[in-house]
Each structure stands twice: as structure tokens, then as C-alpha cells.
Amino acid sequence: MSAFLLKNASVVCFDPISIEDCDLRIDQGKVVARDKTLIAQENDEIVDCSNKLIFPGIVCAHTHLYSALARGMPAPKQTPTNFHEILKYVWWQLDQALDEETIYWSAIAGGLDAIRSGTTTLIDHHASPKAITNSLSIIKQALSELGLRAALCYEVTDRNGLEGRNLGVKENRDALASSGGLYRALVGGHAAFTLDNTSLKMLADLAKEFNCGVHIHVAEGLLDEEDAPTRYQMSLVERLEKTKVLRPGSILAHCTHFDKEALRIAKMSGCWLVHNPRSNMNNSVGYAKVSDFGPRCALGTDGIGADMFEEAKFAFYKSRDAKTSLSAETVLSLLAGGQHLASEIFDEQLQTLNVGATADLVLFDYPSPTPLSAENFAWHFIFGMSAAQVSSVMVAGRFLLRNGNYQTINPAQAMEKARQATIKLWEKMQQI
Ligand SMILES: [Zn+2]
Numbered sequence: 382m383s384a385f386l387l388k389n390a391s392v393v394c395f396d397p398i399s400i401e402d403c404d405l406r407i408d409q410g411k412v413v414a415r416d417k418t419l420i421a422q423e424n425d426e427i428v429d430c431s432n433k434l435i436f437p438g439i440v441c442a443h444t445h446l447y448s449a450l451a452r453g454m455p456a457p458k459q460t461p462t463n464f465h466e467i468l469k470y471v472w473w474q475l476d477q478a479l480d481e482e483t484i485y486w487s488a489i490a491g492g493l494d495a496i497r498s499g500t501t502t503l504i505d506h507h508a509s510p511k512a513i514t515n516s517l518s519i520i521k522q523a524l525s526e527l528g529l530r531a532a533l534c535y536e537v538t539d540r541n542g543l544e545g546r547n548l549g550v551k552e553n554r555d556a557l558a559s560s561g562g563l564y565r566a567l568v569g570g571h572a573a574f575t576l577d578n579t580s581l582k583m584l585a586d587l588a589k590e591f592n593c594g595v596h597i598h599v600a601e602g603l604l605d606e607e608d609a610p611t612r613y614q615m616s617l618v619e620r621l622e623k624t625k626v627l628r629p630g631s632i633l634a635h636c637t638h639f640d641k642e643a644l645r646i647a648k649m650s651g652c653w654l655v656h657n658p659r660s661n662m663n664n665s666v667g668y669a670k671v672s673d674f675g676p677r678c679a680l681g682t683d684g685i686g687a688d689m690f691e692e693a694k695f696a697f698y699k700s701r702d703a704k705t706s707l708s709a710e711t712v713l714s715l716l717a718g719g720q721h722l723a724s725e726i727f728d729e730q731l732q733t734l735n736v737g738a739t740a741d742l743v744l745f746d747y748p749s750p751t752p753l754s755a756e757n758f759a760w761h762f763i764f765g766m767s768a769a770q771v772s773s774v775m776v777a778g779r780f781l782l783r784n785g786n787y788q789t790i791n792p793a794q795a796m797e798k799a800r801q802a803t804i805k806l807w808e809k810m811q812q813i
Pocket residue numbers: 443444445506598634683684
């Protein structure tokens with residue numbers, strides 16, 4: 382593996398926010414030295430980072446790579462009028478049509494987007510009911526060709542019968558058993574309203590067995606919140622608590638309709654809460670009480686690409702619009718939360734670029750017309766920074782993007798193959 386000496390950079394950390402002019406030496410996938418001036422060692426490749434910021438790789442804490450081939454797809458046969466119909470007429474049509482080929486190209490297309498945006502870790506939530514077995518291996522294969530880091534899971538649900546549920550659980554188990562390197566697994570569940578208590582307990586038991594979290598949609602729409610009292614005579618949070626889905630490391634995506642008490646219980650259980658502002662706005666499901674999410678919270682795209690600069694801006698502007706006014710520092714802390722979450726899942730330092738940290742990092746062109754400091758960095762992030770300024774991206778000491786050029790894949794060829802696969806996918810959707 383190559384060793385690199387990154388010279389003359391401004392190294393940024395999101396939590397606590399700091400900026401330091403220094404050199405970084407990267408070897409064997411780790412930051413092995415950090416100082417004002419480092420001397421190149423034999424075999425070091427020197428990379429001049431003058432006028433560049435370097436920060437730890439960004440994490441998307443909730444996404445669906447399987448939706449990467451959805452952009453521009455034909456309108457659904459029936460126009461959805463609520464969130465449940467959006468699931469029924471759009472996403473549950475798409476996931477039914479996925480096969481091994483389109484799972485692979487979805488992961489490649491979504492992964493290309495992540496690299497270009499400086500997103501080095503994807504926490505993915507996958508569904509392909511007609512191709513469950515090996516689906517996570519296929520995603521892992523695609524992402525390993527690109528060199529991205531990911532925590533994968535299969536979203537178990539009861540909506541495809543017991544056989545579908547059991548295959549989903551087995552797919553999670555197989556992924557957990559083969560975790561390692563750049564890949565980890567969590568236990569995936571769709572949402573409580575499509576899982577009975579036996580199924581929820583199966584997920585919790587598997588998570589306990591592998592000492593990991595359950596990754597599940599929670600209170601995204603009112604439907605999930607209303608289902609628990611109607612069918613189980615208890616609140617959604619009580620149901621998740623009773624079935625032990627709430628456990629340290631569980632990822633609760635959305636929590637749009639959780640009140641303060643439900644949030645308190647989720648936080649007490651050591652769960653991570655993930656805000657997905659663009660998706661929530663797109664589905665008109667409401668606005669989560671993000672300011673009550675506490676320290677274990679992060680941002681996700683929910684499958685709308687992997688551009689976390691854009692997601693952060695939406696988190697900021699949505700809060701302004703809703704008059705809850707999250708500060709830029711709070712929004713940046715959501716991105717820092719994603720890095721902490723990834724550090725926890727991988728048991729590696731992915732939130733800093735201190736000595737000993739894993740070399741997942743972004744080189745960023747940012748010739749600011751105004752002074753930049755640790756005190757105002759978060760405001761620069763919201764008002765001045767975008768994925769367009771991502772210059773180079775490294776995961777575990779390997780460049781995946783260098784000066785704007787992909788290093789591990791021919792993007793034009795990959796896009797062409799993805800388009801060919803998409804044509805078949807969309808035709809298949811029309812026949813469902
Ligand atoms: Zn989701």
C-alpha cells in the first residue's frame with residue numbers, strides 16, 4: 382500500500398471544530414504522523430495540499446443504494462396521495478423489480494455519487510424482495526470495487542410473507558458473519574408497522590447475538606405512530622422498547638413523529654437518531670424535533686443521492702423555515718455525529734485525522750473570499766461549501782478520487798452499463 386505525505390494543508394475536525402495548518406503522513410491506511418512540518422520518508426509520495434482543506438470523510442447515516450436507478454423513472458400508475466401510497470406505488474414497485482444485475486448497478490451508481498461528494502461511508506438499508514439471498518454480497522462486491530466503506534443491512538418486513546421475512550433475517554445474519562475490512566453489517570428492519578412482534582424480536586435477538594444495532598425506519602409517517610396503539614394497544618416507542626429493538630447502536634431513521642418523551646426513551650436506550658430532511662420534505666411527512674435529538678444523532682439522505690453538503694444545507698434551511706433555527710454549528714454536529722457513528726460501528730477513529738486515525742479523508746478546494754476560522758467554519762460550510770469543491774477522496778489510505786478523477790473505476794463505462802440495466806429495471810416495473 383502506498384504511503385503519502387500530505388503537505389501544507391489546513392486540517393479540519395468537525396467535533397470539536399478545529400482548523401490546523403499542518404502536514405499529514407499516511408501509511409498502511411492510517412494517519413501515522415501529524416505535525417507543522419514533516420520530512421518525507423523513503424517511498425512517500427508527496428501530495429501538495431496548499432490552499433486545500435482536509436477533513437475526515439463524510440458519513441451518510443441512512444441511505445438506500447437500491448434507489449440509485451430511480452431518478453427519472455416513469456411516473457407511478459396511480460398518483461400517491463399519502464406516505465403509505467408513496468411506498469406502495471413507488472418504492473415497493475421498484476424494490477420488487479430489482480434483480481442481481483440491477484442491485485449491482487444501483488450500488489455502483491450510488492457509490493460513484495458518494496465518492497464525488499466526499500462521502501466515504503454509507504450506512505445502507507437494502508430491499509429487493511425478489512432477490513434477497515446474496516443481495517448484500519452483491520452490494521459489498523460493487524462497493525469494494527469502488528473502495529468505499531459501508532455498513533449494510535437487509536430491511537426485513539412481513540409484507541412478503543414468512544418466507545420473505547426469514548430470508549431477510551438470514552441475509553442479515555450472513556452479512557454479519559462475513560463482516561470485516563471496509564464492511565460491517567447491522568440488522569435491518571423496514572418499520573414497525575410492517576413487522577409483527579415476533580419479527581421485531583427476531584431482529585433484536587440477532588442484533589444481541591452479534592452485538593450490533595437494528596437499523597429501522599421509525600415514525601417516518603404518522604402511519605407507523607398510529608399503528609402501534611391500534612394493533613398492539615401501546616405506543617410505538619413502547620413497542621420498540623418491549624421487543625428490545627431499542628438497544629445501544631440501533632439506528633432509528635427519521636423519528637419524524639416522536640414526541641419529547643419518545644425521543645427521551647430512544648436516547649436513553651443508546652440509539653442513534655438520523656434526520657433525513659430532504660426525504661421528509663419530499664414525502665410531506667412532517668418535520669422531526671431535531672433540536673431534541675441529543676448528541677447521538679446524524680444526517681442521512683434516505684436514498685436521495687449521497688451529497689451530505691446538500692443534505693446539511695436542507696437541514697439548516699428547513700429548521701429556519703420551521704422557526705426552530707438550528708445553528709450552523711448544530712447542523713455540522715449532525716455530520717460529526719455520522720462520523721462518530723461510523724467510528725462506533727467500525728471500532729476505528731473515523732471522526733478525526735489525529736495520529737492513529739483511519740485515513741478516510743477529503744481534500745477540499747476552498748479559496749474563501751472571507752476569513753475562515755474554527756469559529757466561523759460551520760457558517761462557511763452552510764453558505765459557501767459544496768460537493769463541487771471536493772477535489773480528492775481517500776478511504777483507508779487509498780485514493781478513490783484524485784483531482785476530480787475517479788481512481789478505481791471508469792465512470793463513463795459504468796454509467797453506460799447502469800443506464801442499460803436501468804432500462805430493463807423500468808420495463809420490469811411496468812409489468813408489476
Ligand atoms: Zn429510509
